[in-house]
Amino acid sequence: MISPLKNTDLHDVTAGGDSVRTFSCLTAQSGESLTIPCFYDQKYKDHVKYWCRGKLWSSCTIMARTDSPQSSRKVSITDNPAQHVFHVIMRNLETSDTGIYWCAVEIGGVGEMDDFKNLLIEVKDARSVRTVSWVSAERGGSVTIPCYYDQKYKHHVKYWCRGYYWYSCSTLARSDSNQPAGKVSISDDPTHLVFNVTMRNLQETDSDTYWCAVEIQWLPNDGVYLQLMVMEAMGVLPKQGELTTALQQTESFTSATQQRDGLTSETKHPTGWAGTTCPSGSLTSTTNENLNTIQSPR
DSSP: OOOOOOGGGSOOOBTTBSSEEOOSEEEEETTSOEEEEEEEOGGGTTSOEEEEEOSSGGGOEEEEETTSOOOOSSEEEEEEGGGTEEEEEEOSOOGGGOEEEEEEEOOOSTTOOOEEEEEEEEEEOOOSEEOOSEEEEETTOOEEEEEEEOGGGTTSOEEEEESSBGGGOEEEEETTSOOOSSSEEEEEEGGGTEEEEEEOSOOGGGOEEEEEEEOOTTSOOEEEEEEEEEESSTTOOOOTTSOOSOSOOOOOOOOSSSOOOSOOSOBOOTTSOOBOOOOBOTTSOOOOOOOOOOSOOO
């Protein structure tokens, strides 16, 4: 799975630069599972990796390590040194799982600080429009994204929108418009309560936040967002700026009137302090927490 991330979608808070990389924000639905990819440089191929939770790096709680037996049904971790990535799977998610997490690599040695990357995971209750949290594809390839909706939206117009913020996203395709064969197409299947969006000839510049949306007359539209990540080739370690916020993210937007200004997905500080926010519609909550990285958790 592959996809380039915008610089604004990938924030850097690692102690050693960008040697560990992941998405800045992921959203999932309660009751589901979420897989988080944590990419790392060749120099960390033989190091121990771990997954940690907590607002502060210095006091976060380690939930899984690659050198420990995987006994937890809730969280598991698997390293793939050949691809320079380790994956964390969180299962049976609950809203209480919302929080700051860390992809981390153990460095070892006296005075040596571990390397890490933080991300925000938001777990939402069930909603009327649903999709995957993130998708990835190779450059030049195609991808089809399913957007599911409730029965009440069976006869509504559906559309596909691009942009980090709902209130400023650009509509790329609509189910009530003629669609010549081209870059993007949309097909509604009311019988199965799903509309499918196909994007073709993908390039790294297509990596971005997208929205599955339903048009509602006289009321705010409804929808969810996801991340598309496009990379040069499968198995190639994404560089900073190539990892578009693509892990499966589902979040509703319910009003276009209460817009939030000044939100950024990335805030960097040379000492490893950062703030994190997620793509959102006007009524979604924002998490912006200071992350102080002083020492490795123990």
